[in-house]
Amino acid sequence: xxxxxxxxxxRNFGGVRALDDVSFVVEPGTIxxxxxxxxxxxxxxxxxxxxLLPPNTGRMSYKNCDLHRLAxxxxxxxxxxxxxxxxxxxxHMTCLENVEAGQHLTSRRSLLPRLLQLxxxxxxxxxxxxxxxxxxxRVGLADKAYYQSRNLSYGERRRxxxxxxxxxxxxxxxxxxxxxxxxxxEASVVADLLRTLCREGTTILLIEHNMSFVMxxxxxxxxxxxxxxxxxxxxxxxxxCHEVIEAYLGAGVPHHA
Amino acid sequence: MEHxxxxxxxxxxxxxxxxxxxxxxxxxxxxxxAGMLSLGNAAFAAIGGYTxxxxxxxxxxxxxxxxxxxxxxxxxxGLVIGLPVLRLRGxxxxxxxxxxxxMVRLAAVNLNVTGGAEGLTGxxxxxxxxxxxxxxxxxxxxxxxxxRSRLGWGLISIREDETAAGSxxxxxxxxxxxxxxxxxxxxxxxxxxxxxLNYLITPRDYGFFIAVDLLIYNIVGGIGVWYGPILGAVMxxxxxxxxxxxxxxxxPIRLGINGLILLLVILFLPxxxxxxxxxxxxxxxxxxxx
Numbered sequence: 214x215x216x217x218x219x220x221x222x223x224r225n226f227g228g229v230r231a232l233d234d235v236s237f238v239v240e241p242g243t244i245x246x247x248x249x250x251x252x253x254x255x256x257x258x259x260x261x262x263x264x265l266l267p268p269n270t271g272r273m274s275y276k277n278c279d280l281h282r283l284a285x286x287x288x289x290x291x292x293x294x295x296x297x298x299x300x301x302x303x304x305h306m307t308c309l310e311n312v313e314a315g316q317h318l319t320s321r322r323s324l325l326p327r328l329l330q331l332x333x334x335x336x337x338x339x340x341x342x343x344x345x346x347x348x349x350x351r352v353g354l355a356d357k358a359y360y361q362s363r364n365l366s367y368g369e370r371r372r373x374x375x376x377x378x379x380x381x382x383x384x385x386x387x388x389x390x391x392x393x394x395x396x397x398x399e400a401s402v403v404a405d406l407l408r409t410l411c412r413e414g415t416t417i418l419l420i421e422h423n424m425s426f427v428m429x430x431x432x433x434x435x436x437x438x439x440x441x442x443x444x445x446x447x448x449x450x451x452x453x454c455h456e457v458i459e460a461y462l463g464a465g466v467p468h469h470a
Numbered sequence: 471m472e473h474x475x476x477x478x479x480x481x482x483x484x485x486x487x488x489x490x491x492x493x494x495x496x497x498x499x500x501x502x503x504a505g506m507l508s509l510g511n512a513a514f515a516a517i518g519g520y521t522x523x524x525x526x527x528x529x530x531x532x533x534x535x536x537x538x539x540x541x542x543x544x545x546x547x548g549l550v551i552g553l554p555v556l557r558l559r560g561x562x563x564x565x566x567x568x569x570x571x572x573m574v575r576l577a578a579v580n581l582n583v584t585g586g587a588e589g590l591t592g593x594x595x596x597x598x599x600x601x602x603x604x605x606x607x608x609x610x611x612x613x614x615x616x617x618r619s620r621l622g623w624g625l626i627s628i629r630e631d632e633t634a635a636g637s638x639x640x641x642x643x644x645x646x647x648x649x650x651x652x653x654x655x656x657x658x659x660x661x662x663x664x665x666x667l668n669y670l671i672t673p674r675d676y677g678f679f680i681a682v683d684l685l686i687y688n689i690v691g692g693i694g695v696w697y698g699p700i701l702g703a704v705m706x707x708x709x710x711x712x713x714x715x716x717x718x719x720x721x722p723i724r725l726g727i728n729g730l731i732l733l734l735v736i737l738f739l740p741x742x743x744x745x746x747x748x749x750x751x752x753x754x755x756x757x758x759x760x
Binding site: 263264265285286287288289290294295297301302303304305306313314315317318320321322323324327328338377378380381 | 611612615616618619620621623624626627630631633634635636637638639640641642694
């Protein structure tokens, strides 16, 4: 089954319960939002899903694999790619090279044909190069292909990180605040890209604080607060949920006070 | 032609020494390119040198077989040491490999088979200049190609950002161990050739300062390209001879001059001397400064 299912995941940091019995399902081919106030445990959940942190208890499965049993590098092999909240690009590489580095699992780049200068090696390099260019074009960075990645603007770096993740040809994309710090126009470019990816069959789980972005893009939303799931539902259901409003705005004034 | 021969007659040993040092510097570059600071490569050269020397001296094996034996012995020790040690990062890796280097040196001083503090003498001197430079060229070509291979892309990604590299499906520990073993084998090969150059090897040839010299060659020359460490090794090995040529006895102030060069390079050419030849790295440094 291609759905990502999270069942009873908990994680403590010392005495702090960052995630408390979190369960929800991300249906294949949908864009699923993960929202909640700061410190709700959103990034912790993404780190657990991508293998950077082990959960204390709970199970996660995707494509018939128990994710908590896999090493980080195996996550990419079953089609899970991610971006980072605090952008982790390769700073001394060009944009193009960043994407080419992302092609690690979708390339061969064997040593022997390269040592012998075989034409097959040159052909492969050319194909990888072209594919990386196309990926850059998807995020609108084709004209910056030969810029060093550290010289990009903040929003451009976020888009480049998405491009590097796309180079893996992922079936599940975990995005940690993909449009944070972006201008409205830039964010809508990313939104269009994510919609296209979704139509092509990619499943997307994203964390985002930009509410209009989340509400217009996601078909399902899970709300976390203090490590617990408040609710999972459609944008309309989430917007109407009493507990969600309380978590964001504080408890309302009682009627009969 | 006559002048050339005369030059070689006087400076032949320096030319050989430059080649060996360049090969050793390249061996360290493999691990440095993945962002791992290893101070164990002098020890790997010692393992290669002693193994090859003993194979030639006591077992009367042909030169090439002895060299191969030394290379693989160094690679094997690299594998055994690398598996636990490569869990460490940064300065902790440097400390662990430094300790390993001292262990090897002390073992060489105290074992009978290595000839103790006086070293191993009577090794046939069959290494010639063209052999050294042939191996150096082959190693440089190998490393240059390696950078464009899957392993090379993986190693550079690990140096740039280990966490991100892992998320791209790069097997970090495996790649690090492979790089460490390749570096150890190259150092072992250099050590074996050096042992067959001088009739003898002693534990002093592979101490802590040699390990540091290898690092300085890389920094001065530049880590990012294959010819960087070669440039650094050539320049710093030839420097005392050049100074002697212009009438300065370099002996006591050699280390001071090395330090000065190192400082100047770090300050003004952060990507090493190699960046003088590569437009991209130079323009890049400018962008950073501006």
